[in-house]
Amino acid sequence: MFDGIQRRVASIWLPRLPSDRALRMRPIDGPFVLTVKQKNANRIYCLNAEAERQGLNRGMPYSDARAFCPDLQSRPAEPIGDERFLQVLRRWATRYCPWVGLEGADGLVLDITGAAHLFGGDGMMLSDMRLRLSKAGFSAQIGLADTRGAAWGLAHYGEGLAEPGEALQALGPLPITALRLEEKTVIALQRLGLRTISELEGTSRAPLTRRFGPELMMRLDQAIGRQPEQITPLADPPHYGVRLTLPDPIGLYDDVMAGTSRLLNSLCAKLNAREAGARILRLTLRRVDQEAQIVELRLARPLRDPQRILPLFERGVADVDAGFGIDQMRLEATQVFPLPARQISTVSSSRKDQLEDLISRIGTRIGLENIERVLPADSHIPERSFIATPAVNSEPVGSWRALRPRPLCLFPPEPIAGTEPNPPRQFRWRRMPLSTAQATGPERITPEWWLVNDNWRSGVRDYWRVETQQGRRLWLYYTPQNPGWFVQGEFA
């Protein structure tokens, strides 16, 4: 099949990956389980060897487990974190061979054809894997055989090494569950009295295929090597980071900017090749005394144009304390978004780009979230009739329409004297004696009962537009349920 090169596949099974990962972060002695909420009950998701020895198993309700084992310790499971960690392990496993794929949610499969001799042969490679994984705190079972199926079976049921061409001998005594079959098929085969793989191999194929479909024989052939099976190696996710190591430390502003420019050019070339744009950039400047200074740049929108990004670094770099000098620079795009190439035309909105650059520049000073845009909101409550959102994440939308006159500025209600339902003729506000010349109203606004708002505890409000003899135009309200007058805004 492979022109004389014997194919070799290793399968690593990590039966306790979630709990091992949790214990790696915070080690615990004694029985330990991870729990997950399923069907309204906390169940055991994964457990360590100690807990298994005490008679617990996966899928068991957590309350039962605690009754069995009073000193049980637990933590909630994090399946997403486990998945991510398996990706990290996959990347680690590329130290053995370039073809590494995932095997389910808790295993890796490595095509080590032609790579084993670099570690001194199959056996040495296997023990090296085992040693390193156990050092890292993982209980791993590893199988090595000519085919993916055989390696999987060995990893899960035998743990060991099948010499080249001896897959059947190694797999023979293993139970038929080592063939990656459906549970239904396994039970049916066991009822027929076929318990091991060698017994299955010895039975005539045609009646089995007729009864169980082609899948059973396919799995057997895949394990023994009569049918090929592929390993899909996963590509490394693109890494947007570049670094520059200097023979002599630098400390002048211009030098650092020149270095940054060089890094930025190569990073932007990388972004350009993948049609992506960086939203957050982090420049790490390592000093000779091992300290690191970090300059973080948040952009108003994804960019990959070095000429536009470089000036935005000026302010951050100027603040850096170079100490005895900087000898390593590292530029990383920590948040990357797709940014397809755009058609440039004479009517393109370069003005919009420039405005976004300005927002980025000011954002480096006061924080991007502090530059706001207002959007209309559907509410009669004056303070909730608009929303202020960061300008970078929003587009100006919606139409503004004031159904009734609204003041230019709003402030927290300021009480004034008076308990009558009609606007007071004379009142003092902010130490100014004012007299009402003309009052328009009332406009009744009721609180939104479906939202808790402490400011509206006093119930409905009757808003009045009061023009004073002195000129000021105020927005007053009266609370009939809790008599009192307040000033809330000014029309100016």
Next chain:
Amino acid sequence: MSTFLGQRVGLRLRRLMTHGWGFETLSYQCNLNRMTSDLSTYFPLRKARVHEVCGSGSLSFSAIVAAQACDCVFWIREAWRPEILNPVGLSDFFDPSKLLIAQVKDQTEGLAVMEEALRDGNLSHVVMELGEPLGLTEGRRLQLAAKAGKTIGLCRIPEGMGSNVAETRWHCTPILDRDDSTLQRWELIKNKSGTLGAWHVRWNTASRSLHMASPVTE
């Protein structure tokens, strides 16, 4: 040197006599003259300069200035202040989707942001709310930035805290008018290149335009 200084002092005196003192001493007649002088020479505000406005009607003055902008309006305010701009109310003056609000920590940060925004040249109007008096250095830096970016800057200041660097300073007060609730008195109380004056103006909400009004006598 001394003659040069003398010349300069003489110039300043002459200017004060023609404009500044006249405002204080001459009475109603002069007032009438100023009423008739043309607002359009001073408003819309001179480009590439920083102006100031004070008084109780300063917010609507700022809104009317912002309404002259054809693109984005940058509004800088200190985040801790309890008064908030109400965009629904501002929609009588201009489209609030043009508004960008920068929430700054204190006045120093706000001035830095304003300088940056003025110098950039992509915005036509930058409005800032000041709480403390502006020093000569800061004011001059803002003027230079406005000149570099050809941007109009407007500072809303508390009364009596004007800086000498401002191009013009306006004092705005709303005036009671039983028929129309937009009547205001705009008084030009400082002008670096021109005369002073006072006008009564109205804002037409429907057409979003400014109209002169004859002074109300009650």
